[in-house]
Amino acid sequence: AAASSGGLVAYADSGSDAAVEKPQLPQRKKVVVLGTGWGGTTFLRNLDSRLYDVQVISPRNYFAFTPLLPSVTSGTVEPRSIVEPIRRVLEKKGGEIKFWEAECFKIDPQNKKIHCRSNIGTNLDGNGEFLVDYDYLVVAVGARTNTFNTPGVVENCHFLKEVEDAQKIRRSVMDCFERASLPFLDEEERKKNLHFVVVGGGPTGVEFAASLHDFVTDDLSKLYPSVQHFVKISLIEAADHILTMFDKRITNFAEDKFGRDGIDVKTGYKVVKVSKDAITMQNPATGDISVPYGMAVWSTGIGTRPFIVEFMKQIGQGNRRVLATDEWLRVRECDGVYAIGDCATINQRRVMEDIAEIFRVADKDKSGTLTVKEIQDVLDDIYVRYPQVQLYLKSKQMNGIADLVRSAKGDAEKESVELNIEEFKKALSLVDSQVKFLPATAQVASQQGQYLARCFNKMKDAEEHPEGPIRIRGEGRHRFRPFRYRHLGQFAPLGGEQTAAQLPGDWISIGHSTQWLWYSVYATKQISWRTRMLVVSDWTRRFIFGRDSSC
Ligand code: FAD
Ligand code: MG
Ligand code: MG
Ligand code: MG
Ligand code: MG
Incomplete structure (x- = not known):
């Protein structure tokens, strides 16, 4: 043990390093997983569930394929095609895993317990609260949308984070068209109702704006010929460009394409207030301007969930914005707690x-x-x-x-x-x-889930052979290699059957062929054959009949 502490690489798990032989425990260690999104579900799918007593807690009893949420807003893909019931995922593991539909509202790392609350049932005390013990806790609760405390956003804007959000947006788009068509409105009011505002020029905002534009030009303009020329889509971004996380060539292409499509890209504008009828934005040159709108979607970034903020305070991370882990995805100073995906960030050790x-x-x-x-x-x-x-x-x-x-x-x-x-x-x-910070993407969350499951699958072996299966030259040895992210590329669908992609090695590809690459990648990445079938048949239906505009 003394030799190992001097190494370059630390031990990967907090298991006992003492030389005392521990008797084989009859009971399996309890693993509790919070969240059934990209991180949690990938972890569960890769975990050898015979080794542990596994419990899963999430307020949603399904996994949602978030990259297709923008397609749901326009009816290109049906909501049920992108969700997989978590109990189906667990059933494939042999039915040994327990699932509770509830949310965790407090983590108690001293006593290794979590406090949960169900919204669908009550206990004898008249609330839905219960406690769950853990030996290992995997926190994969994702993030919440960040409004930056801008007044009126929560009350008046749509978010695009959950399946319900996408469904609401779709209904709201249709409502705007029907309202704009009513006989008693004047022209100004028709214009207002058909002004769609997207706040945030990141990948989600851009993709949503593009898919809304397609929906309007391909389908709705035929159904609403008398009002279609009133439609306007605005994309508002506080930075100087949209899609800043992508290569310059993609940003330029997207800005040009949106310009040609008539999407009004307003860069350098910060939204400061949203009221029922108007959205107020600021630009150093123009000062405050207020524009009437029919529907607004807020997509400016993510923040930490309140109960994670509380947890961070408890463990001495109160000064941070995001929960930090080490490179083995362990929450520092917190025995047995791991965090993956959007709710956490890796604090890369500095040389x-x-x-x-x-x-x-x-x-x-x-x-x-x-x-x-x-x-x-x-x-x-x-x-x-x-x-x-x-x-x-x-x-x-x-x-x-x-x-x-x-x-x-x-x-x-x-x-x-x-x-x-x-x-x-x-x-x-x-x-x-x-030193690079990893982006908040499904790709990162799922790779972390997979990595962590592999570590868990080997953990027992590692405890029995403390030297570890992986030996590294030099003085230090560690049981598991630190997590290493492999970037497989990122897509930016831009509408009109055109997509941009930034692939490893900064290889850029833009156009119709990339759209086909997008289709095949997203068909392949589906979590089950059932959702794959549904998604592909939704796409086929869209090609033949157009998008469904009924709600
Ligand atoms: P999530 O997938 O958000 O899962 C969080 C889980 O925790 C959920 O099941 C939630 O119900 C549960 N939960 C919440 N609160 C609690 C609680 N208190 N207790 C217990 N459980 C809780 N990424 C890409 O790589 N490519 C894309 O094309 C892409 N497109 C996207 C499009 C949209 C519209 C959105 C919103 C995101 C997109 N992303 C994309 C990002 C990607 O979805 C996230 O990075 C990813 O979901 C993060 O995974 P996660 O497991 O950390 O969190
Ligand atoms: Mg998750
Ligand atoms: Mg998810
Ligand atoms: Mg993260
Ligand atoms: Mg020397």
Whole structure:
């Protein structure tokens, strides 16, 4: 145990390191999973549920395929085609997993209990509250929409986060068209009713605006010929551009396409107030402007759920905005608690925090200096523990650590360079600039769920063989490699059967062929054959008959 504590890489789980042989426990450890979204469901699907006593708690008894929510708002895809009952997912695991439809409202890490509340049933005390014990807790509760406390947003805007939201938006679009068609309205009022405002130029806002535009031009304009020329779609973004997380080429293409489509993209405008009839926005040049609208969708980003904020205060993370975990997805200072997906963020360890330790471990011969060979011997460890080093070398087009060392020394010629601690520090001083925060996406949440399930599946083995199945050269050993995200690319559907994609290696592809790639990827990613069938038949139906405008 003493040797391991000096390593570059820490032990992955908090299980006992003591040499005492523990008798085999007759009872399986209790794993409690909060949430049945991307993180929770992927975790459950990959977990070997024979090893644990598993309980799942979520206020929704289904998994929703969120990337297709914008398609639900226009009736391209039916709501039931993108949801899978969680009990079906669990049934496939052999029916050993318990599910409670309830929400957690408090985590008690001292006593390893969570407080839950059901909204559909009451106990003898007249409320729906109950306690659940855990040995391991997997927090995968996602995030809430962030209004930035803008007045009137909650009362007057739609969100696009849940299946119900998408259904409400669809109904509301139809209501706006019917209202605008009523005989007693004047032109101004028809215009107002058919002004659709989307706040937030991120992937969700952009995709929604595009799908609404398609719905209007392909289908509704035929059904409402007398009012169709009153329709206006505005997309409001506070930054200077939309889709800022994508490559510049995609941003430009999207802005141009929306311009041609007649979608009014207002960048540099911040919405400051929403009332029943008008939306007020601000721009340094124009000051406040108020525009009448028929329907508004708010999609400006996500925030932390209130009970997670409380939990963070309890565990000394009160000064943070998002719950932090280490690279093994463990919540720090909180035995047995893990967090994945949108509710958490990984606090990547900085090289500079550990530089003395890295130097000590690498300096095998205790000479007080490091040769290139000494550094190379621990390089694999360093790359695993601090991925930013590799990213940094790549960004500087350096071939390896030797380049970095020589550039720190300033004399590229000499073969036998040696670095003292100060020089080593200098060589690595900039690598932490490459620390990346992972985006709040389904891709990240599901990879984390899968990673964590694999760790859980091996945990017992790891407890019996504390050295761990994975050995890394150098002094330190750890049982599991830290979580490593693999970016598989991201799509931005832009309407008119055109999609932009940013694939690994910054490969950009835009157009109709990318739309087909989008169709095939999203068909493949469906959680079951049932939803895959439904989604594909919805798409086919749309191609033949158009979108369904009845609600
Ligand atoms: P979620 O999937 O949100 O799941 C949270 C779960 O926790 C839910 O089951 C919820 O009911 C439950 N829960 C909530 N509160 C509690 C509580 N108190 N107790 C217990 N359970 C609770 N990502 C992509 O990668 N690609 C896309 O194309 C894409 N498109 C998107 C489109 C839209 C419209 C939206 C809204 C999101 C999209 N995302 C996309 C993002 C993606 O959906 C999220 O990043 C992902 O859902 C995060 O997974 P999660 O498990 O952390 O949270
Ligand atoms: Mg989840
Ligand atoms: Mg989800
Ligand atoms: Mg996250
Ligand atoms: Mg040495």
